[in-house]
Amino acid sequence: GSLINFNETDSTVVIQNPNAPSQTNNPLSRKLNKILETRLDNDKEMLEALKALSVFFTENSLRTRRNLRGDIERRSLVINEDFARIFKEVKEELESINEDVQAMSTCCEEMTNRSLIKMIKAQDNIYVFSLSHRLEVRAQVAQAFLAKFQLSHEEMATLRGARDVPITEDFFKALSRVKHIHEDVKILLRTNQQTAGLEIMEQMAVLQETSYEQLYRWAQNECRGLTQETCDISPVLTQAMEALQDRPVLYKYTLDEFGTARRCAVVRGFIDALTRGGPGGTPRPIEMHSHDPMRYVGDMLAWLHQATASEKEHLEALLKQVSLQGVEENMQEVVGHITEGVCRPLKVRIEQVIVAEPGAVLLYKLSNLLKFYHHTISSIIGTSVASLLITIEEMHILSKKMFFNSLSLHASRLMDKVELPPADLGPTASLTQTLSLLREVLASHDSSVVPLDARQADFAQVLSCILDPLLQLCTVSASNLGTADMATYMVNSLYVMKTTLALFEFTDKRLEMLEFQIEAHLDTLINEQASYVLTRAGLSYIYSCIQQHSAEQGPLSLLPSMDSSSVKAAMVQFDRYLSSPDTLVMPQLNFLLSAAIKEQIFRQSTELVCRAYGEVYTALTSPANRYKDAENLLPRSPQQVQTLLS
Structure with a gap:
C-alpha cells in the first residue's frame, strides 16, 4: 500500500506509492502527480482540513483508509446533525425572540397609537381649554362691561319705583351709579365702541331725568308737610337737595316749596304768639302787653328774631351738603320769603304804638330798639332787600321822625312862652324840664345796643334838636337883665347843660362849645367883680384918672380930687379892703351854682385888682406926677399887695 507522511514542521505532505506506474500519460498518474506536486503551505483550507482529519484519523490502516470517506461522511453527518440540532435550538430561540419582538412591536404600535390618540386628544383639550379660556375672558370682560356700564336689577327697581314709595339711601346710590356711568361711557366714544357708548349714554340720560323727576316730586311732597312750628329736616331730604343741585330748576322749585310751607x-306761629301765647299759656300772649309799648314791640321783634334764626338753621340743615356757588344767597332769599308773611301784622301793630305818641323818650327807645333788631336780623338774613328788614327800617324811620317831631314841638312850646329868670338867677323850670328830658333820652341812647357809628350819628342830631333851642331860650330870657345878672344867669344855665352832657359819650364837641360860652360870660363876671372891688376899695376914681391921663394934661397931682390928701384917704380905704378882701364880693357871685367857677372869678378878679394897683403905684411914684412923699402915700408895694390878696 501507499504511505502518507504528514510533516507538521514544514506543513508538507508526501505521498509515496512504490507500485505506481511510471507512465506519465496515465490520467491517474497525472492526478496523482498533480497532487504530489501540490504545495500545501499556501492552501489554508487544505491545511485546516488535514488538521481536522488528524484529529479523528489516528490509525493509518487499510481499513481506516478505506473507511475514511465513510468516516468523513459519517462525521460530517454527525456534525451536520449536531449543527442541525443546535441550529434548531437557535431557530427556536430566534422564533421565541421573534415572538417577543413581534409582541414588543405590537405593544409599541399600540402604545404609539394610544400616544397618538392621546396627543390628538391633548391637542383637542388644549384647543378646547384655550377656547374655553378665551370665552371665559370674554365672559368676564362682558360681565365687567355690564357691571360698569349697566345697572343691576335691584338698582333699576329702586330708580323706577312707584310714586308713593319713599326715597331711601339706595336710591341715591343708584342715582350716583347712573351719573358715573354717564360720565364713564364717554370713554367708549373715543374707541371703536361708539354705537354701544351712544346707546348707553342715551339710556342713562333718560334714566337720570326720570330719576330726578321722581326725586323732585318726593322732595316737593316732603317740603309741603313741613308746616308745623317745629321743623325736623330728615337726612334723606338733605341728600335729595344735594342731588337736585345738578338740576337747578328742580332745585329752585323745591326751595320755593320749602319756603312757602315754612x-x-x-x-301761624306769630299770630298764635300774639293772641294765644305759648303751650299752656306760657309765655303769655304778646297782645297782653300792648299797654307797655317797649315790651310789646320788643316781644314781637324778639319772637321774629328767634323765628328768623330758627328758619336759617332749618335751611342750613337742608342745604348743608349742597356745594353750589351762591348757597348763602339762596338761604337769604328763602328766609326773606319765609318772613315776608309776618310784615303786615307787625307793621300794623308798631304803627299803632308810634302814632299813639307815647312821648319823646319812648319814641327814641322804640327807634333804638327797631334799629337794633334791624341790625341783628340783617346779620341772619344778610340782605337789606328782605321785606321784614324793609318793614323794620320803615318803622325805625317813622319812630325816629315822630321822636324828632316831638322834640321840635317841645322846643317850639318853649319859645312860645319864654320864662323870666328866677330871682336866684338859676336855671328856669323850662330849662330844667328840658334837660331832664335830654338826660332820659341820652341815658336810653347810652344803654341801647345800636352799633356805635349809628349811635354817634343820632347823638349829634338829638343834641342839635334840644340844645340849640335851649341856648336861644336862655339868651331871650336874659335879654332884659343887667350885665352881671345876665352873665350869672347864662353861666348857671350853661353850667347845668354842661353837667348834664358830661355824663354821656359823644358830647365832646358840644361840651367844648358850652365851655367857650361859659368862658365868655366868666370874663364879664371877672371884670364886673374887679370893678366892684375897685369902686368899694377907693381906687376906682384914681385908676380911671390914670387910665385917661395924658402928658399934655400936666402932673396927676394937679387934677381934681387927685391931690395927696384925696389919694391918702383912698389908700386908707384900700387898706381896709386888704385886711378883709372876702367882704367885697359881688352879690351875683353868691348865686353861682358852681363853687369852682365862683373861685375862678374871685381869683382872676383879684389879679385884675393887683394889676390896677400896680399901675396906680407906678403912676403915683413917678416924679412927673409931683407927689411929695409918695412912699407915705403908698406904704405897700404891688408885690406886698399881691401877697396879701393871694
Whole structure:
C-alpha cells in the first residue's frame, strides 16, 4: 500500500506509492502527480482540513483508509446533525425572540397609537381649554362691561319705583351709579365702541331725568308737610337737595316749596304768639302787653328774631351738603320769603304804638330798639332787600321822625312862652324840664345796643334838636337883665347843660362849645367883680384918672380930687379892703351854682385888682406926677399887695 507522511514542521505532505506506474500519460498518474506536486503551505483550507482529519484519523490502516470517506461522511453527518440540532435550538430561540419582538412591536404600535390618540386628544383639550379660556375672558370682560356700564336689577327697581314709595339711601346710590356711568361711557366714544357708548349714554340720560323727576316730586311732597312750628329736616331730604343741585330748576322749585310751607308755619306761629301765647299759656300772649309799648314791640321783634334764626338753621340743615356757588344767597332769599308773611301784622301793630305818641323818650327807645333788631336780623338774613328788614327800617324811620317831631314841638312850646329868670338867677323850670328830658333820652341812647357809628350819628342830631333851642331860650330870657345878672344867669344855665352832657359819650364837641360860652360870660363876671372891688376899695376914681391921663394934661397931682390928701384917704380905704378882701364880693357871685367857677372869678378878679394897683403905684411914684412923699402915700408895694390878696 501507499504511505502518507504528514510533516507538521514544514506543513508538507508526501505521498509515496512504490507500485505506481511510471507512465506519465496515465490520467491517474497525472492526478496523482498533480497532487504530489501540490504545495500545501499556501492552501489554508487544505491545511485546516488535514488538521481536522488528524484529529479523528489516528490509525493509518487499510481499513481506516478505506473507511475514511465513510468516516468523513459519517462525521460530517454527525456534525451536520449536531449543527442541525443546535441550529434548531437557535431557530427556536430566534422564533421565541421573534415572538417577543413581534409582541414588543405590537405593544409599541399600540402604545404609539394610544400616544397618538392621546396627543390628538391633548391637542383637542388644549384647543378646547384655550377656547374655553378665551370665552371665559370674554365672559368676564362682558360681565365687567355690564357691571360698569349697566345697572343691576335691584338698582333699576329702586330708580323706577312707584310714586308713593319713599326715597331711601339706595336710591341715591343708584342715582350716583347712573351719573358715573354717564360720565364713564364717554370713554367708549373715543374707541371703536361708539354705537354701544351712544346707546348707553342715551339710556342713562333718560334714566337720570326720570330719576330726578321722581326725586323732585318726593322732595316737593316732603317740603309741603313741613308746616308745623317745629321743623325736623330728615337726612334723606338733605341728600335729595344735594342731588337736585345738578338740576337747578328742580332745585329752585323745591326751595320755593320749602319756603312757602315754612312761611305759613311762621305766620301761624306769630299770630298764635300774639293772641294765644305759648303751650299752656306760657309765655303769655304778646297782645297782653300792648299797654307797655317797649315790651310789646320788643316781644314781637324778639319772637321774629328767634323765628328768623330758627328758619336759617332749618335751611342750613337742608342745604348743608349742597356745594353750589351762591348757597348763602339762596338761604337769604328763602328766609326773606319765609318772613315776608309776618310784615303786615307787625307793621300794623308798631304803627299803632308810634302814632299813639307815647312821648319823646319812648319814641327814641322804640327807634333804638327797631334799629337794633334791624341790625341783628340783617346779620341772619344778610340782605337789606328782605321785606321784614324793609318793614323794620320803615318803622325805625317813622319812630325816629315822630321822636324828632316831638322834640321840635317841645322846643317850639318853649319859645312860645319864654320864662323870666328866677330871682336866684338859676336855671328856669323850662330849662330844667328840658334837660331832664335830654338826660332820659341820652341815658336810653347810652344803654341801647345800636352799633356805635349809628349811635354817634343820632347823638349829634338829638343834641342839635334840644340844645340849640335851649341856648336861644336862655339868651331871650336874659335879654332884659343887667350885665352881671345876665352873665350869672347864662353861666348857671350853661353850667347845668354842661353837667348834664358830661355824663354821656359823644358830647365832646358840644361840651367844648358850652365851655367857650361859659368862658365868655366868666370874663364879664371877672371884670364886673374887679370893678366892684375897685369902686368899694377907693381906687376906682384914681385908676380911671390914670387910665385917661395924658402928658399934655400936666402932673396927676394937679387934677381934681387927685391931690395927696384925696389919694391918702383912698389908700386908707384900700387898706381896709386888704385886711378883709372876702367882704367885697359881688352879690351875683353868691348865686353861682358852681363853687369852682365862683373861685375862678374871685381869683382872676383879684389879679385884675393887683394889676390896677400896680399901675396906680407906678403912676403915683413917678416924679412927673409931683407927689411929695409918695412912699407915705403908698406904704405897700404891688408885690406886698399881691401877697396879701393871694
